[in-house]
Amino acid sequence: MIKVSVMYPNQPGKTFDMDYYLKSHMPMVKARLGDAFKGMSVEQGLGGAAPGAPAAYTAMGHLLFDSLEAFQSAFARHAAEFLADIPNYTAIEPVIQVSEVKM
């Protein structure tokens, strides 16, 4: 299984509209991906390892796919629409990572 993680670095002065992300952005992404979509999760950063330390990422969204090919095919078709929606909830440029789920 393939996990695509979209991680929004915690940047002073930049906000992240979690409500819009949960209720509008991620449901739109899920709908566009169709059958290729195998699951998603969303997390809000609370802190780092040490008490009081800031979280590295203010928010993270993860999408699951059966294979790299399934992700690439489904994602490429809608990437422009996904990216165009980002300014509606944040000015933070996300770090995107594709991973293989090992456990």
Place this chain on the structure above:
Amino acid sequence: MIKVSVMYPNQPGKTFDMDYYLKSHMPMVKARLGDAFKGMSVEQGLGGAAPGAPAAYTAMGHLLFDSLEAFQSAFARHAAEFLADIPNYTAIEPVIQVSEVKM
């Protein structure tokens, strides 16, 4: 639900022994956490958003807890042992983040 993400940055020249991590480190962590442990996942980085781009993290391990208090209490008791095991599989210093699972 609380997710603790331990993310190992992709650093040229530094290796990560995924076999040891899956078969020895993570099972040890799970055993030590006891009832506070609510789930785990492990991912291996494949790449970034653009084709051919390197993954930001060579590996990520995630642990689930019912609450921040449950994590802090269970983790603090064994943190020294968890940290002491890291050199057995990598010389990479991880980024640790505590998040609230929103979806």
